[in-house]
Amino acid sequence: MSILGKVALGIGMFFIIMFVSCGAIFISSNNDFVRQEASVTAQWTQNKNNYDNYFKKLKEACQVPDMYRDDLKKVYDGAMAGRYGKKGSQAVFQFIKEHNPNFNEKLYVQIQRIIESGRNNFENEQKMLIDKKRVYEVSLKSFPSSIIAGLLGFPKIDLSKYEIITSDVTEEAFKTKKSEPIKLR
Amino acid sequence: MIFLTLLIIPLLIAVISFIFLKGITWKEFLLLIGAVVLIVGISSAICYYNNLYYNEIWNGQVVSKDKEEVHCRHSYSCNCRIVTSGSGKNQTTTTHCDTCYEHRYDYDYVVRDNTGHSYDINTVDRQGLITPPRFETVEIEEPTAHVSSYKNYLKASSDSLFRKDFDNEKYKGKLPEYPNIIYDYYRLNRIVTTNFTLENKQHWDNILSDINGKLGKKKQANIILVLTKNQSQDYMQALDQYWKGGNKNDAIIVLNIDTNNKIEWVEVLALVKDDMFKIQLRDSLTNIETLNMEKIMPEIENCVSKYFVRKRMREFEYLTYAVTPSMTQYIVSLVLCLLVTIVLIVFFEEDNTFEGDPQ
Numbered sequence: 001m002s003i004l005g006k007v008a009l010g011i012g013m014f015f016i017i018m019f020v021s022c023g024a025i026f027i028s029s030n031n032d033f034v035r036q037e038a039s040v041t042a043q044w045t046q047n048k049n050n051y052d053n054y055f056k057k058l059k060e061a062c063q064v065p066d067m068y069r070d071d072l073k074k075v076y077d078g079a080m081a082g083r084y085g086k087k088g089s090q091a092v093f094q095f096i097k098e099h100n101p102n103f104n105e106k107l108y109v110q111i112q113r114i115i116e117s118g119r120n121n122f123e124n125e126q127k128m129l130i131d132k133k134r135v136y137e138v139s140l141k142s143f144p145s146s147i148i149a150g151l152l153g154f155p156k157i158d159l160s161k162y163e164i165i166t167s168d169v170t171e172e173a174f175k176t177k178k179s180e181p182i183k184l185r
Numbered sequence: 186m187i188f189l190t191l192l193i194i195p196l197l198i199a200v201i202s203f204i205f206l207k208g209i210t211w212k213e214f215l216l217l218i219g220a221v222v223l224i225v226g227i228s229s230a231i232c233y234y235n236n237l238y239y240n241e242i243w244n245g246q247v248v249s250k251d252k253e254e255v256h257c258r259h260s261y262s263c264n265c266r267i268v269t270s271g272s273g274k275n276q277t278t279t280t281h282c283d284t285c286y287e288h289r290y291d292y293d294y295v296v297r298d299n300t301g302h303s304y305d306i307n308t309v310d311r312q313g314l315i316t317p318p319r320f321e322t323v324e325i326e327e328p329t330a331h332v333s334s335y336k337n338y339l340k341a342s343s344d345s346l347f348r349k350d351f352d353n354e355k356y357k358g359k360l361p362e363y364p365n366i367i368y369d370y371y372r373l374n375r376i377v378t379t380n381f382t383l384e385n386k387q388h389w390d391n392i393l394s395d396i397n398g399k400l401g402k403k404k405q406a407n408i409i410l411v412l413t414k415n416q417s418q419d420y421m422q423a424l425d426q427y428w429k430g431g432n433k434n435d436a437i438i439v440l441n442i443d444t445n446n447k448i449e450w451v452e453v454l455a456l457v458k459d460d461m462f463k464i465q466l467r468d469s470l471t472n473i474e475t476l477n478m479e480k481i482m483p484e485i486e487n488c489v490s491k492y493f494v495r496k497r498m499r500e501f502e503y504l505t506y507a508v509t510p511s512m513t514q515y516i517v518s519l520v521l522c523l524l525v526t527i528v529l530i531v532f533f534e535e536d537n538t539f540e541g542d543p544q
Contacts, residue, residue: 001211003204009211010200013218017196021189032506039503113464120460128500131346135507138344145186 026152029145033154036136043129044162050125051165054118061114062096062107071095126164133159187510188229191519195221195526208534217529224525228518232510239337241432242365242373244330244401245298250323252292252316259287259311288312294320296370298329299402304370319370328398329371330407338504340429343511345504349430356423363428364409375407381414389478396486404493407432408485411439412476421452430456433498436489438466446476455493462492 001009055076064072075095096111097103137159140149149155199221203214263285269278292313294306306320339347361377374390375397376383383389389410397408409431413420421439431437437454451470453463466488473480510518 006204006211009214010203013214014196014200017192017218017222021192025186025189036503036506109468113461113468117459117461117464120463124460127346132503134344134346135342135503139506144189 026148029148030152032139033136033149033152036132036139037155037157040129040132040136040159040162041157043125043132047122047125047129047165050122054114054122057114057118058092058111061111062100063102064096064099068099072099129162129164133162187232187515188225191228191515191522192222192225194519195225195522198523198526199530202530202534206530206534208536209530210533213533213536217526217533220529221522221526225522228522232514232518233508235514236341236508236510237336237338238334239340239432240332240334240365241434242330242407243300243302243333243405243434244328244397244407245300245302246326246398246401247296247323247329248299248325249297250320250325251295251297252320253295254290255293257286257288257291257312259291260284261287296320296323296329298331298371300329300331302329302331304329304331306370326398328394328401330367330373330394330397331371332365332367335433336498337433338498338501338508342504342507343509344507345501347430347501349426351423351426351429353423353426356420356427360424360427361411363431375409377409377411379411379413379420380416381412383412385478389482392478392482393485396482396489400486400489400493404489405434405495406436406489406493407434408489409435409437410485411437413439413441415443416441418450418452421454425454430454434495436462436466436493438470438485440470440476440481442476448474448476456496457492458494458496459492462488462494465492 055073058076059069059072062072072092072095075092078091092115093108093111100107136155139145140155196218199214199217203209203217209217261284262282265280265282267278268281269276271277288311290312292308294308294313294317296304296306298304306317306323309315309317339345342348359379361379364373364375364377367373373394374387375393376386376389378386393408393410397406400406400408411424418441420441424437424439425431428437431454433456435455436457439452439454441449441451443449448471451467453466455463457463466485469484469488470481473484
């Protein structure tokens with residue numbers, strides 16, 4: 001085989017293999033980006049579901065009559081958003097105490113457990129949302145997948161819409177860069 | 186992506202060698218390219234899966250013990266004879282032998298548990314005619330444990346928020362190792378103590394193994410009890426990091442007592458669907474107040490049975506996209522791929538198998 005033939009065959013093979021590999025990577029990257037976006041949006045919905053479940057569990061446990069359900073939801077949302085300051089949980093307890101004549105120590109402990117586990121579960125779900133966004137953003141920004149993402153038009157969702165829920169107190173502390181020490185009494 | 190980054194340099198070297206070396210034919214070049222793609226593919230797969238797979242403990246109970254007749258394993262060459270084939274210059278002679286066996290059959294002593302795993306008990310004689318004493322002591326429903334490999338995305342992904350890495354000067358060299366040493370075929374001790382000696386430790390271990398055996402199949406759990414004395418609560422966080430969050434089916438209970446054996450604090454580490462499991466178990470053990478095995482063990486069994494639902498590793502599958510090889514793994518793979526490419530180039534350059542083909 002002449003040197004020209006060898007050059008043609010060598011370079012030809014190189015480009016064929018690179019073309020096939022790049023093609024495969026383009027297809028799999030497209031599918032990965034689609035999957036990751038679906039995963040972020042699904043997690044967002046899951047977080048809402050978890051938030052709602054947590055309230056339902058609390059409502060069931062505290063045995064407050066149905067007519068006070070909406071009021072309890074307001075107190076609960078307020079506590080979650082830090083509207084009642086650091087004593088948010090106490091506001092929930094106070095409400096339950098006022099609207100359930102059978103409120104006793106056993107119920108108090110059970111409600112406390114539901115609040116603690118609910119918060120932990122919700123925190124884990126939020127953490128997962130942050131992690132999923134992080135993984136997707138790393139894929140979008142790291143080389144060479146950033147080039148593929150750019151060519152394929154990703155991201156196709158507005159990632160800023162999928163933020164976690166934080167309390168008013170936290171937002172304020174991060175805005176002012178000041179946080180008061182926790183007072184136990 | 187790692188495939189492509191590993192492929193470029195060996196591929197370029199193969200192409201350049203083909204163009205400039207005279208001893209490589211086009212057939213050899215195609216073989217070389219095929220081999221390079223294969224090696225790079227294998228290296229990429231090893232890099233990926235090496236980071237992803239970890240071992241966990243599966244617990245179960247013995248459901249059967251059988252003496253099984255199997256084909257004899259002790260073969261030897263027999264009836265050897267010289268066979269001549271061909272004629273004239275092409276005549277060759279070779280020695281052909283049959284395979285004979287020492288016995289008509291052997292016996293295996295097999296113990297099976299309810300997770301589908303089996304354990305071969307070693308025979309005491311060559312054929313297995315004598316029932317091994319260890320086999321005789323096997324009891325139906327006794328607890329078993331074996332190591333099983335699984336994908337752990339949390340440990341594989343270096344930057345995940347869920348990943349736990351140990352970086353704690355206070356507890357450096359002071360934390361116990363994760364209990365995963367199987368002994369006597371299927372036994373495992375899961376009581377870990379720090380700072381004190383537990384009386385009747387083996388008895389505690391046996392009870393915990395029984396609980397693990399009973400709940401193993403139903404709850405897919407591996408309960409580990411860490412007992413500490415006079416430790417502050419940050420011990421639990423350090424241990425969690427040191428054990429990298431444990432395995433996906435672990436329920437790690439850390440129970441700290443004071444000098445008078447009073448329970449000071451309890452923490453539970455587990456990857457569960459609902460944290461209520463951890464809180465219920467923590468509260469019920471704390472309420473026991475003293476280090477009392479008769480009270481602690483039933484409470485553990487009750488809480489795990491009622492509340493433990495492990496989180497599926499599938500929920501962390503999104504971390505697959507974040508599993509990347511470390512720089513060391515990448516460099517080692519690249520060097521290996523380059524070495525294999527160069528060895529193949531030298532081989533094809535010297536080899537004359539395809540002699541006569543256009544170069």
